[in-house]
Amino acid sequence: MLDTRVKDWTTEPHGAAVELTYSTLWRTFGVFLILAAAIWLSLYAISKSFPFVQNGATAIAEEKQILALNPHMFAPGDKIRVIAFGNSKTLAGFRPSVFSSQVGSESSAENLAIPGDSRFLDLLETALTHGAAPTHVFLQTLPLPEDEADRSQSPWNYFLDNKKMVKLLFPFRPFIRDAIIFAFESRSAGSLTAQYRSNASQIEKMREERGYYFIKSQSHYAGDRLPDGYSLPTDTPNKVATRNVDTNDPYFQRLMRLADQYDFQIVLIPTAYRPGEFAEAPPIDAESVKALKSFPRVHVVGPAYWIYDLAEFSDPVHLNMHGAERYSKQLAALFQGQIAARR
Template structure:
């Protein structure tokens, strides 16, 4: 009996501190997670915009019954800052309604497309500024285990909270209340613009315009950039499945580039020769990219509001001439 009592005491001695540690860890984890959820304004602007699109834009009612053409535009930050849905709709005419679902720093469009579809928002046309990747298989368990960022995001969604909070307080230490209000306004403005967003924070020139002679050492003014379109891709296969299931067409459209960043892209046929699939319909419209003078850019990569309007007008002309909206 004495030995049993000693063994029980030893077991109790290690169980209690372990239980206390687990409880403390869970409490800290829960507190940090609640702080992360409750303080969205301290997150980087790119995260605020992406969260706004996932949590609000695509989960609400995007289209009305009278919308004959229901259009979603996908891409990374170049698309985010270039396509202005309200201006595109006005040019395309009655019955046309579009949304800019471009995400900063993100090239994968299936997650936000599926979120929209699951919420009942079904497009007639999906416009891609970037084609699908060439990865042939979906990520498996081994891929997931090698994806440190994804694992960290699941286990510690608040991992950037200390850094984000410190930066936010430091950068806005003299105007905290105003800064919080500004984040809310920017998010609301993005939602009102149906996803279009001007990245003001990256603009460092007067009137948000690059100088006329602006250039970077990495520019390749004699090189024509290509738009590779992989024939075999898990993303393409899944996209085609969704297109058949929901009945939408897929159109690949140009991106905006600075004049001098690359050579001007040759014109491309937007008619039958540009069809790369019939069922579901997949077409390539126009050149790989449009070239615009530096004055239409706020930074080396992103258009300013004037540049966005010019790009949107060119996109409207391309769409009208494509025959995809009759």
């Protein structure tokens, strides 16, 4: 006869119910971890398989990391070996091939500037530890004071800096955004394949130019040159710009330790501004010279900046290719006159 009595669950042993609950929880958690790991690995693999989907700044930053790993950055016969670091102004302003051709056959240069970030010491240390041996490091500005997270070299640094933590855990995070931008830009290129080839060719050209990169994407005027009379409301034509030199900052002190350890000189070079952006700079950056006089490895050459013609800028901030050529030639002449002659 069928037993139709309702089972009294209250009579079940309490331990069995708890054990069942924990067992279900752990199985669910295990499935979640497996799925999360599979998604993470898939996104990471896709982002690495299609590097030229990334936008210009991200692709350039990753390429500079690859360039820094090259132990043969300089040839054995290069007596003058220059690496330039900085942000996009250096990236689009310093042409190593032009500079080296002016300085001489026994010189070589590399542009390891990264757009949007003047914090370069990790990249410099990567290059040094992988065999690059510069005689001179070119900087338009010295390291700026950093926040506490950037100053710390402890592994806890990642827990103090949200950006570093997110980058560590989700290195593919910008890929989805870049893929959307890539798909949008591919319409003008004709197809996704054409856009991918275009992006790849830009990075290849940067390799051929030893790290120099013309920022075409921000050039919106005919002939890649600013029109006559161009100005911005933020321009201060009666103000002389000054460099920020903080010799007490740990980031600067770390640079000095690297210079001593790897025996290279630091050359503080002029940057380039538009007419009207600032007033003409004095021929010698006396304030920086005074602040750095007790650091024999640091050399301040020329003024803090040069004023270039509007026609030599492709956008309000960056030099075009003609401006970069002039800047690199002028820098070579300044270097030969003030630094190379002392060696």
